[in-house]
Amino acid sequence: MKRKPSEVPHISIERLILYRRCLLKLSCSEVFHVSSAVLGRITNVKPANIRKDLSYVGEYGKPGYGYEIDKLLAVIEKIIGINKLQRVIVVGVGNIGEALLCYQDWAARGFEIAGAFDKDRRKMGRVINGIEVRGDSEVLPFVKKEGIEIAILATPTEITQSKVNELAHGGMRGFYVFSPIVIDVPGGCYVENIDMISPLEFLVYRLKNKISK
Amino acid sequence: MKRKPSEVPHISIERLILYRRCLLKLSCSEVFHVSSAVLGRITNVKPANIRKDLSYVGEYGKPGYGYEIDKLLAVIEKIIGINKLQRVIVVGVGNIGEALLCYQDWAARGFEIAGAFDKDRRKMGRVINGIEVRGDSEVLPFVKKEGIEIAILATPTEITQSKVNELAHGGMRGFYVFSPIVIDVPGGCYVENIDMISPLEFLVYRLKNKISK
DNA sequence: TAGATTGTTAATCGATTAACAATC
C-alpha cells in the first residue's frame, strides 16, 4: 500500500536514511541486489520491519531474489528529497565547521557545500578542502544570489539563536544546528538540532543498566 | 508508580536527558522551581508527557507549585547514572576530537576527559584545553591504570571498527562513535553511534514535505 | 519445479494525551 510521502512514519524515514547509507556502501562493492534478511543483518533492523518500511515507498522487491540496490537507492532518495543535489552553507568555521568542510562524502550523499562563513577575520580568505571561507557580512547576499535554502550552523552556542533569526529573516528555511540548545524558528522554517553530548549520556545509562538496545 | 530504572522507556530516558540540559540552564539563572507547563514550553514537549516521564522516576512535584529544580536534577542524574563523574577518553584528535576536547561544559554535564590519543606523531605532546595528546600505543595501559570504561572515537571511518575491537579486547565497555557506519561490539559492550549527516537528510525531507515535527 | 523471499495481515506491544480528582 503506497502512501503519500508525508504519510510515511518519521521513524521509517529515519531508517530509510540508514538503509540508504548501507546500500550506497554495498553498491560500491559490486553487489547488485539484497534481501531484507541481509540488509537486516547489516543495519540491525528486523527483516519484517525493513519490508514494512520499504512497502511505504512502493513495491520494488522480487520474491525469492530481494531488492535491486540501484532501484532501491533511487526511490529512497526520491522520497527523502535528495535525488537532486542539495546546496547548503556552513556558518561558523571552528573545529566542527572545519570537520564538515573536510568531509569527503558530501557528493555521494547528495550535498554540496556552496559556501562557508565566519566572522573571525583571521579565518576569512582561508580555503579549506576547496571551499573559501567568507566574511559573515557576505552571507545574506550570497544565499540570496545562490538560492540556498539550508544552513548548517556550527557557531558558538551564545550566538546561534540570533544567527538563526538573522538567516531566517533573510529567507533561509532549513537549519541544521550543532548547539546544545532548543532553537526557535518562525513558521515555514525547519530546524534539526543535535547535541553531541546527549548520546554519550544515554550510553552511560545503557552501560549501567546493561541495555543492549 | 515507580518502576525499576531499566523499565523506564528509552524514549523517556532521552527526554529526561533533554529536560536535564534545560534544567541545568534554568538553575544557572536563579530559578528554583518549574512547572510541567513551563518546562514544556522550553523543551517543546507536551506537559502531560513531561509529567508522565517524571512519574517514572518518582514523585517530586508539588501540586500548585511544580518541581524543585535541584531535586529534579539530582534524581534525573541518578537515573541516568551521571550523578558521579564519568571519566572518558577521546581517541582520534582531528577536528571532531579537538572540538570535543575544547568543549567547556563537560564538568557541568558530569564528565571529564581523562586523556586523548592519536597515532599522528605531530599531534602527540600537544596540549589542548589542558589535555595532553598521547600516542596511540599508550591507550591500553592508560585505560587499565585509570579504570576508564568509556571511549569516544573520532577516528577516520576506515579504522574505527578495528579501533573498537582493540579497545574492547582491552576491557573498554562503552563506545561513542562518530563514524557513519554500523559498529559491531562483543557482548557486554555498548555502542552509541552518530552520523552527523543523517539529521541533515531528515531536514531535507521535512523541508520538502512541510513537516514541523 | 523447488527454494527463497516478498508484501500484507492481524495481533501485540508500547507511547501519547486529554481529563480530572487529589492536593499543595
Add this chain to the structure above:
DNA sequence: TAGATTGTTAATCGATTAACAATC
C-alpha cells in the same frame, strides 16, 4: 480559602512483529 498544578487513569494512537499466501 482559591488558584494552580500534580500524578494517574483510560482511551487513543502508532509501531513492531510473526506468520504466511503469493510469486519470482
